[in-house]
Amino acid sequence: VRYTLRPATWAEFDFLFELRVQTMKEYVEATWGWDQADQLMRFKLHFDPRQVQIIELDGRDVGELGQEAWPSHLYLNSLYILPAYQRRGLGTAILQEMQRQATAAGLPIRLQVLRVNPARRLYERLGFVVTRETTSHYEMEWTGAGEG
Numbered sequence: 736v737r738y739t740l741r742p743a744t745w746a747e748f749d750f751l752f753e754l755r756v757q758t759m760k761e762y763v764e765a766t767w768g769w770d771q772a773d774q775l776m777r778f779k780l781h782f783d784p785r786q787v788q789i790i791e792l793d794g795r796d797v798g799e800l801g802q803e804a805w806p807s808h809l810y811l812n813s814l815y816i817l818p819a820y821q822r823r824g825l826g827t828a829i830l831q832e833m834q835r836q837a838t839a840a841g842l843p844i845r846l847q848v849l850r851v852n853p854a855r856r857l858y859e860r861l862g863f864v865v866t867r868e869t870t871s872h873y874e875m876e877w878t879g880a881g882e883g
C-alpha cells in the first residue's frame with residue numbers, strides 16, 4: 736500500500752472531527768455513550784494539528800496518524816482511517832513503518848485501545864501484547880523482534 740503523510744493544519748479541523756466521528760463513534764458509544772456536542776467540545780479542547788499527520792492515498796485524504804516520541808518509547812496517539820479505506824492493509828503498512836522506526840531508535844511502541852475495538856486483533860497480529868487493562872481500555876506494547 737503506497738501512502739504519504741503530511742503535517743495537518745487548522746484547515747483540517749472539520750475533516751479530522753468528521754474522521755473521528757466516522758471511525759470512533761461506534762466504540763466510544765459502546766464504552767461511555769456519545770453526545771455529539773460534548774464530543775465536539777472535547778475535540779476542540781484537545782485539538783493540536785502539530786500532533787497529527789494526514790494520511791493520503793492516491794491523492795485523497797483518508798485518515799490521520801498521531802505519533803509521539805518519548806525518551807522511553809514511541810507512543811501511537813491516533814490512527815484513524817475512513818471506513819471506505821479500511822481493511823486493505825493500510826493500517827498494517829503504517830504500523831510496520833512505525834515498528835521500523837522504533838527498532839532503529841531502540842525503543843518500544845505503546846498504545847491504548849478501547850476494549851470494544853476490534854483493532855486489538857490487528858495490534859496482536861503485529862506482535863503487540865497487552866500490558867495493563869482498565870475498565871475501558873487495553874494498554875499494549877511492542878518491544879521489537881527478538882526481544883521481550
Ligand SMILES: CC(C)(COP(=O)(O)OP(=O)(O)OC[C@H]1O[C@@H](n2cnc3c(N)ncnc32)[C@H](O)[C@@H]1OP(=O)(O)O)[C@@H](O)C(=O)NCCC(=O)NCCS
Pocket residue numbers: 758759814815816817820821822823824825826827828847848849852853854855856857
Ligand atoms: C484500526 C485501523 C486503523 C486499521 O487500519 P486498516 O487499514 O483497516 O488495517 P488493515 O487493513 O491493515 O488490517 C485490518 C485489521 O484490523 C482489525 N480490524 C480493524 N477494524 C475492524 C473492524 N471494524 N472489524 C473487524 N476487524 C477490524 C482486524 O484484525 C483486521 O484484519 P482483517 O481485515 O484481516 O480481519 C482502521 O481499521 C481504523 O481506522 N479503524 C477505526 C479507528 C480505530 O479503531 N483506530 C484505532 C484506535 S486504537
